[in-house]
Amino acid sequence: MLKVNLRHLEELGLHLKGELPVAELDLDIKDDLIRLEKPLRYDLAVELLNDAVLVTGSLVLPLDCECARCLKRFKTDLKLTGWALHLPLEGEDKVSVENDCVDLTPFVREDILLDFPQHPLCRPDCAGLKSKTARRPKAVEKTVPEVWAKLDKLKLK
Numbered sequence: 001m002l003k004v005n006l007r008h009l010e011e012l013g014l015h016l017k018g019e020l021p022v023a024e025l026d027l028d029i030k031d032d033l034i035r036l037e038k039p040l041r042y043d044l045a046v047e048l049l050n051d052a053v054l055v056t057g058s059l060v061l062p063l064d065c066e067c068a069r070c071l072k073r074f075k076t077d078l079k080l081t082g083w084a085l086h087l088p089l090e091g092e093d094k095v096s097v098e099n100d101c102v103d104l105t106p107f108v109r110e111d112i113l114l115d116f117p118q119h120p121l122c123r124p125d126c127a128g129l130k131s132k133t134a135r136r137p138k139a140v141e142k143t144v145p146e147v148w149a150k151l152d153k154l155k156l157k
């Protein structure tokens with residue numbers, strides 16, 4: 001788990017840098033096009049404010065994707081740079097502290113999921129499977145003469 005020990009924070013703050021195994025992130029990804037094979041990399045500065053913990057930094061999760069249009073495999077990174085997390089230690093929304101530690105994992109999980117790509121594309125303008133246009137399903141071919149027929153009627157008017 002990605003934890004912050006509040007005792008270590010008291011004076012100067014902390015710098016957390018490392019990797020978190022994907023299994024511990026426990027992302028429930030139902031997308032067959034995206035595989036997670038590498039750990040999340042984090043690089044975070046943690047400060048203790050008067051009544052809160054402030055976490056800022058970056059999260060990088062390598063993704064092994066299959067393009068939703070052309071099915072090509074490609075790798076990309078889900079990057080959250082300038083990530084900031086404000087965790088109150090007092091009041092109604094206060095974060096749970098166990099043995100002086102705050103677990104950052106659920107917050108990381110939530111923000112990774114919010115940014116998770118829905119339809120991974122190898123590049124934004126991917127044209128899809130060009131080679132397969134020649135093998136168009138018959139149903140599509142049948143509609144083509146109909147379209148021409150309609151166009152011919154339009155020209156006659």
Ligand SMILES: [Zn+2]
Pocket residue numbers: 067068069070071072121122123126127128
């Ligand atoms: Zn593609």
